[in-house]
Amino acid sequence: MPNPKLSELKEIFQKYSIVKQSDRKIVSKSGDESTWLIDSRNALMRPEALRLAVNIFWEMFEKEYPFQICGQETAALPLIGAIVLKSAGAGKPVNGFFIRKSRKPDGLQKIIEGEINNEKIILIDDLINSGKTISHQIEILKEAGKKVDAVFTLIRYRPLDSYEFLKENGIKAVSLFTLEDFELSLSKKRDEIRTNFEILWRFQSPNPNYFYRVPKSAPVIDDQKLYFGSDSGYFWAIDKKGGSSVWKYKVGWHAKGKSIFSSPALWNNFVYFGSYDGNVYALDKNTGKVKWIFMEADWVGSSPAVAPDLGLVFIGLEFGLWRKRGGIVALDLETGEKKWDFIMSEYTHSSPVYDKKCGVVAIGSNDCKVYLFNAQNGKLLWEFQAGGEIKASLCIDDKRKLLIFGAFDGYIYMLNLSSGELLYKFKTLAAIYSAPVIYENNVIVSSLDKKIYSINLDTKGLNWDYQCGGRAMTTPLIVEQSIWVGATDGAIYEIEASSGKLLSIFRTTERITNRPAYDLESKILFVPTYANEIYAVKV
Helix, strand or coil: CCCCHHHHHHHHHHHCCCCEEECCCCCCCCCCCCCCCEEECCCHHHHHHHHHHHHHHHHHHHHHHCCCEECCCCCCHHHHHHHHHHHHCCCCEEEEEECCCCCCCCCCCCCCCCCCCCEEEEEEEEEECCCCHHHHHHHHHHHCCCEEEEEEEEEEHHHHHHHCCHHHHHCHHHHHHHHHHHCCCCCCCCCCCCCCCCCCCCCEEECCCCCCCCCCCEECCCCCCEEEECCCEEEEEECCCCCEEEEEEECCCCCCCCCCCCCEEEECCEEEEECCCCCCEEEECCCCCEEEEEECCCCCCCCEEEEEECCEEEEECCCCCCCCCEEEEEECCCCCCEEEEEECCCCCCCCCECCCCEEEEEEEEECCCEEEECCCCCCCEEEEECCCCCCCCEEECCCEEEEEECCCEEEEEEEEECCCEEEEEEEECCCCCCCEEECCHHHHHHHHCCCEEECCCCCCEEEEEEEECCCCCCEEECCCCCEEEECCCCCCEEEECCCCEEEEEEEECCCCCCCCCCCCCCEEEEEEEECCEEEECCC
16 A cells, blocks of 8 residues: 555655756766756755655664664755654654764864764665765774664665675665656666775774875885885885784874875885975885984975986975975985985975986976976976976876976976976866876876866877766876776776776775875785775775
8 A cells, every 4th residue: 555655755856856957957977967866955954855754764664673873964964863853752762873974184083973872773865876875884884893784765776786785784775766756767877887896904004194184105015015104103014915014113203293194115125205204214125124314304295206227316305494495305325315405495295206218307396386407416407387386296208208297276287398398288177186197198187176187198188087076186096907096085996098987996984195006916906095094905
């Protein structure tokens, strides 16, 4: 027998939530126009719809009592609040809590708001489409030591068998309506996107600093170990196979919660990195013992670039002096002796890039300039004034003699390597906090506008762009014919380099702001998060 409450709720959704292209313009996440959209909030902000939804939920789940409910901001919040009130009125109070889309960077820095008890958990949401919002919550609750028992949604977009992750986790799913109930359908068959990855191990450095949502120390690997720095001041060498600590080294005191944002570089038995204690370190990569320390800076957030043929390592420096704010230094690889340096007017957080073929090293700075030097003797060859700060590294295209970089004005610049002349610039919609990479005849760049861009270096035309679910500040990683890039939605995306097509997504529970590392022999992807975690993922 039809449930009159369901029929009434359906009518409200049909009237207030189903929006067609004929009613108004609808823009999809990719920027294209959509033919329809379900604006569930427009119905759930009406007391009659919220009352009906909650009463139907209570009829379905009262027999499951005791339980607690949870959802992700923002659509689930009115449902959670209303169910908590309903349960109290029924004399069976239900505990409610919610999960943030991303961890709050200040205050108590929580990702889960409210208290969790030991009762079974029912996830609440208005809609389920791809399932990524639900999956994200399940993983966060797993890390909190909790298991989800059921998922309740108002409208389900796809057949139940599309949500394999629910079956794998033993979670039952209940939805009041499907798209067919509103005579809607998805416009095209969804391409198969891989989401099931085996996590071999996970390592976390203690006391991460959640305040800084920026690129930090990205991992590098050799045959046996993985190396990276952390917010707690420890520099780690981790066993690649098992994820256990081989050794760790503690740097000096650091200001404002910043410690090691510098990504390490390897050469022979040395590992090099900078720290916000003002030092540049060279450690024995096998033992963690100090080889040498360079101590002339106040802070070092830049990452080193090695030139084995010259016996030099280059790195950017920062100073607390009025007329001496930044610079670059060239140090002897084995002794740390300063060979040359150059002072700049603003902080130099950018990381240098060395080109052996041309014998040059380039670096950007917060003075919005890019500098090119003779790598051997430090002679300034030219400088270029961009329209914004350059925070990340650059790349050199030897085939076309181009120096390519992104800036905080949102432009990707392409300069003549010999003269510094601007040849072309491409506008993105937000600042660029990552280094570009070359793939065949294209340059790949991520931007804080949440997009990954592929630009043809010969025609200067856009090949494709891909919209991520969060801000993209990681330098892309090229693995065979794929691009791996992370975003602040906690996902790392595998994108087909030739087409921009999404191939797979691996999700973590924290923001991804650093470039991953990949071991070609074992086919393991090492995924870092801004919370100083490393996931070893079989791909």
